[in-house]
Amino acid sequence: MYKYDAIDQRIVDERVAQYRDQTRRFLAGELSEDEFRPLRLQNGLYIQRHAPMLRIAVPYGMLSSRQLRKLGDIAKKHDKGYGHFSTRQNLQLNWPKLEDTPEILAELASVEMHAIQTSGNCIRNITTDQFAGIAPDEVIDPRAMAEIMRQWSTFHPEFALLPRKFKIAVSGTKHDRAVVQAHDIGLEFYTDAQGKMAIKVWVGGGLGRTPILGSVIREHLEWQHALTYCEAIIRVYNLHGRRDNMYKARIKILVKALGIDEFRNQVETEWAHLQGSLNTITETELKRVGQHFETMPYETLPSHDASFDMAVASNPAFAAWVKRCVHPHKQAGYRAVTLSLKPHGKAPGDATSEQMWTVAELAEQYSFGELRVSHEQNLILADVKLSDLHAVWEKARAAGLATPNIGLLTDIVCCPGGDFCSLANAKSIPIAEAIQMQFDNLDYLHDIGDIELNVSGCMNGCGHHSVGHIGILGVDKDGSEWYQVSIGGKQGNDASLGTVIGPSFSADEMPEVIQKLIDVYIKERTPEERFIDTVRRLGVAPFKANVYAKEEIAA
Amino acid sequence: MSNLIQLNQGIANIATDAWTLVQLPASQVEERKQAGKVVLFKLTGENTVTNEQIATTAIPATGKIIVPLSVFITRKNELASRIQQGEVGVWLATHEVLEHLVKDQPDLNTLPIIAIHVERFADGRIFSLGTLLRTRYGYKNELRAFGDVLRDQLYFLKRSGFTSFQIRADRSAQDAIASLNDFSVPYQGAVDEPRPVFQRYNRTA
Incomplete structure (x- = not known):
């Protein structure tokens, strides 16, 4: 790194x-x-x-x-x-x-860290795929470019006080895991027909109060121009983005108001002046930064390990963990591991000091002293040998970091909500905890399979509820806390925004509401069909009917 | 005591102000409101000056003056001889459109000073306006920030091409000077140093 x-x-x-x-x-x-x-x-x-x-x-x-x-x-x-x-x-x-x-x-x-631009109306922390550099489907490791952009955006004088916050994501895989379409700017790296690194540039996406998926502003941008092109986009935004109403101040509103074609014209006109200026990235700089992200000193290993295979065969608990928390790796004999910060009944994404120390130790011992944070709020050991997985599991389990629920219903993405945040309309953590306890049965969870549930305590959407397969949004009605439920949101290449199923619910009703959504899915699914696919195939109606059935009879 | 900081060859000093700022008279048109409150930020390009305001702006008969953009454009004939003598500068609000000035005055360097008024600290349009004046329109003379100008903007203003800073009256310009140098090694190229760090240093060493 x-x-x-x-x-x-x-x-x-x-x-x-x-x-x-x-x-x-x-x-x-x-x-x-x-x-x-x-x-x-x-x-x-x-x-x-x-x-x-x-x-x-x-x-x-x-x-x-x-x-x-x-x-x-x-x-x-x-x-x-x-x-x-x-x-x-x-x-x-x-x-x-x-x-x-x-x-x-x-x-x-003292450990090369800071809190620069983690809030405020400026360019925020640049995010990417938690499996960058090791994912088998990766085309380009975007981390060197992310670091170059981090440096460029740090105290950028022209963009120190933008109309509103500004989020950039970079990704270099076939299957997007960085939600580039939900960012103010999304940079999707790929290899072009000439075999060179190029960027597909998305603009104007964002969750929050007005969730909008981004539009492509440029299909092909040579990587050298990443900074100057972003400068052109952000300059147009800085000058013309709305500042009179904070709810309409994000770039997505400007892009929608002008239309992507007019916005693109303005950006391209601006870029004509900036293209080739001194902020153009040099080969030397890319190489210098890239050296920090070179391949780890992997051992040459066979793609199978007998002790690992035996442990999987003989220990169902270990096998369940491997199924959910261990991910493919481009290097033979290695795997990536997700350490779940979603034990049932605890605040999603929280880690104690002791857990942080344990993970630091695990990373040091088994994964080249590095780890990653995922935007789904878990921790990742990216480079673990197959033969070490069992030891990692045992130590992680002892520290409460091995709940085998990654990608399952209880791997809930959740903001801090009304327990902490002064922006929140409603609490989010107790809702997540109550749902986790409702589904506190691993066999049942595995049977339900891949599903993403996101909870935000207000429409600012830190819990990314708009792109959750099930999204829960805390709303305020006359001073009390209610929850609006949407289904059919999705992150990734085929991203979509969820549809609200109907009137909102009280906190007590929420576990039952989720249960009823799941019941419809279990009843209607075809073999191997994931929840999101069933929702896309059937639409909202059958889910809505089941959730609101009782009320209709009562009325 | 003057509250004006001036940069000369990179050296900052408190300077006495040779210029008189000409203000528009108060508008009779009601301010735009939202939820009962006056809108804090005007939209870029919004026309907020009336013909009456322009006509009734009191311009001092002698001395060096900085006049509002709208007055400069509309009452040019009246100011012609003083412009020639280099006694007239122009000021813009952050929501005004720079291109209106450029269209009216293709050679900006006939103006000894351009000033930008920032109504609120949080209005970062001033940084793009400064950058455009310096890099796009080749303006070389004094570029001043005034209004809600406080020390924590100075570093960014300096990097965006500003060379003088009228610190808000209730704050000490003397204290503020220190913040011009909050950071000694900027990462990215900007007006004051167009080379990004990777063009200035050999970082591979």
Whole structure:
């Protein structure tokens, strides 16, 4: 993974000094609340219900053991001993003291980390596929380009105060796992007819209040132009995006208002001036950064391992875990492992300091000292030998990190919701926990099979409910908490937005509502058909009918 | 005490202001509102100045003046001799369209100063306007930011081509100067240093 040189280190150190002084000025009354807000937000600090929330950047989801160990230490020392991994692959601390935040940033800087631009109206953390570099279906490893873009976007002067937040995702696989269509800019890397790295550029996607899937603004862009082309897009947005109404300020609204063709004309006109300027990426720079992401020093192994095969055959619990949590790898004899942060009845995405230390240890011992955070809020060991899987499983299980539910109904993607977040209309964690307990039967879960359930506590959509096969959205009705349910959303190449099934429900009703949706699926599915495919084949009607059946009789 | 910071060859100093800012008279037209509140940010290209305002703007008879874009364009004949003598600059609000100035005044360098008024700290259009003036339209003279200008914008304003900064009256310009150099090694190319870090250093060493 990328390692800082003296220049990178200096930038984060100077950021700590700058933020320390900003905080000092705020505490001394030299900065008003309103004036401090954009400053602290660009350093990931929110003021929440109970305490500030600090969002720490995990660029494109990559962490070293040393970094994760430090995160565990920070959570122990400055928080209540746990952190929350978010859908932007970042880590959030829920209980730090404002006065402590400069010190936390200094500790982060000591392990090449920061909280720069994790919030605020600026270019946010760039996200990608958690299996980048090891996925068998990968065409291009996008991490070097993601790092080049991270550096370019860091304190970009022209885009320091955009109309609204700005999210970029990069992906280099046949099967998109980075949700590029749901980002302000999505960069899909591929190899073109000349055998060169090229980019398909998506623009104007976004979840939140007005979920919209992006449009293709350019089918083919040579990789050298990634930065200047993004500059052209963001300049048009910076000048013309709405600032008078924050709910209409995202680039997706501008793209819709102008239409993609007119928006493209404006961007191309702008780019005609920027193309070839000094921000054009050089071969040398791509090579320099790329060296940090070279293939790991893999051993040459056979594609089968007898001890592994025997363990799978003899131990059903291990076999269940392998089925759900172990993923193919491009290198023979290796596998990627997802450590589930979704044990039933616990807040999805949360990890204790002890768990972070355990994972750091596992990564060090079995996976070249590196790990990744997925946007589904789990942790990934990317390079585990087949022969080590059983040992990893046993240690992960002892730490509560081996629930065999990845991709199943209880692998719920969930925002912190009304328990923590001051934007939320409703709680989300208790809903997720209640659903997990309703379906706390592994055989049944495996029988239901692949399904994605997403919960957001408000229409800002941090839980990505719009692209969940089942999406749950917390809404406020006259001061009480209600939940709106949609089905048929999907991430990936064939992404779609969910359809709301009808009037919303109270928290108590939610497990039963999900049960009724699943009952329809089990009854109607054809062999091997996934939930999402049944919904696409049948439409919303039969699901809706079953969920609302009782009410109709009562009426 | 002046609250104006000026950059000369990269050196920042507190300077006395040689220019008088000419303001438009208050508008009689009601402000656009949303949910009962005045809209904080005007849309780019929104026409917010009336002919009456332009006609009744009081222009001092002598001295160096910075006039609003709309006054500059509409009352040009009246200002012609002073423009020739280099005593007239122009200011724009962040929602005004730069191309209107460029169309009216193809050689921007006949203007000794262009100023941009930022009504609210959070309005980052000012950075694109500065960048375009410097890189697209070749403007070389003084470029000033005024309005809600506070120290934590200065680094970005400097990198976007601004060379003078009228710090909001209730804040110390002296304290603010330090923030021009919050960061010593920028990653990306911008107006003040167009080469990105990978063009300036050999980072492979």
